[in-house]
Amino acid sequence: MSNGLGVVVVGDSKVGKTCLIQTYGTGQYPEKYEITVGQSYTHDLRINREKIEVNVHDTGGSREHSGVRHMIYNKADVFLICFSLLDRKTFQHVDQFWLNELRRLRGDVAFVIVGCKSDMRQGNNPYHVQKIEGIRLAQELGCHYYECSAITQRNIKEAFDKAVKVAMDLEPRGMKESGGCFDGCFSTNGKS
Numbered sequence: 103m104s105n106g107l108g109v110v111v112v113g114d115s116k117v118g119k120t121c122l123i124q125t126y127g128t129g130q131y132p133e134k135y136e137i138t139v140g141q142s143y144t145h146d147l148r149i150n151r152e153k154i155e156v157n158v159h160d161t162g163g164s165r166e167h168s169g170v171r172h173m174i175y176n177k178a179d180v181f182l183i184c185f186s187l188l189d190r191k192t193f194q195h196v197d198q199f200w201l202n203e204l205r206r207l208r209g210d211v212a213f214v215i216v217g218c219k220s221d222m223r224q225g226n227n228p229y230h231v232q233k234i235e236g237i238r239l240a241q242e243l244g245c246h247y248y249e250c251s252a253i254t255q256r257n258i259k260e261a262f263d264k265a266v267k268v269a270m271d272l273e274p275r276g277m278k279e280s281g282g283c284f285d286g287c288f289s290t291n292g293k294s
């Protein structure tokens with residue numbers, strides 16, 4: 103593996119991490135679900151005309167893969183913490199489990215929160231997570247927040263670009279410093 107910039111993607115099992123990464127890399131939505139243990143991909147990104155090599159590391163969300171996952175954490179310059187917009191439990195785990203784990207093992211980490219599967223989210227479903235709830239969590243935690251869909255490709259490049267810029271210190275980590283980037287637009291009131 104080269105010395106590029108490391109983006110490690112974490113979150114509960116089946117929230118959509120692998121589909122997000124593969125759609126980002128290839129533009130193709132994976133046809134079937136396969137559990138991830140650990141997988142890495144290299145992409146070249148252009149930021150301010152500079153070519154940046156980005157190593158994206160996929161991880162498995164299940165507890166049984168935590169050993170492999172913890173080794174991958176050492177490769178991170180920034181984390182994407184993913185949850186499913188269709189499953190409130192996975193949203194609660196963002197800070198209650200994932201951020202705790204990252205801080206315990208890596209200290210003061212840079213991260214971006216990503217709500218996956220926005221194509222299926224319903225405004226009147228109490229199990230689904232609404233945009234304002236994601237924004238509020240990002241405001242509390244002082245990070246950027248994106249809602250993405252691997253099916254429609256909505257916001258995927260934007261989320262990865264932002265993570266890379268945060269890792270390179272080209273942009274603040276989020277809300278506390280800058281007003282925050284929520285779902286691809288700058289706003290502090292939840293509207294887009």
Ligand SMILES: Nc1nc2c(ncn2[C@@H]2O[C@H](COP(=O)(O)OP(=O)(O)OP(=O)(O)O)[C@@H](O)[C@H]2O)c(=O)[nH]1
Binds near residue numbers: 113118136139
């Ligand atoms: N509607 C919708 N479904 C999605 C989306 N992304 C993923 N899925 C579905 O969600 C399931 C899990 O997707 P994965 O990307 O494999 O989930 P994962 O988070 O990588 O899961 P683990 O590897 O087990 O940790 C699959 O059946 C996907 O087809 C999306 O953007 N929209």
Ligand SMILES: [Mg+2]
Binds near residue numbers: 121161
């Ligand atoms: Mg996976």
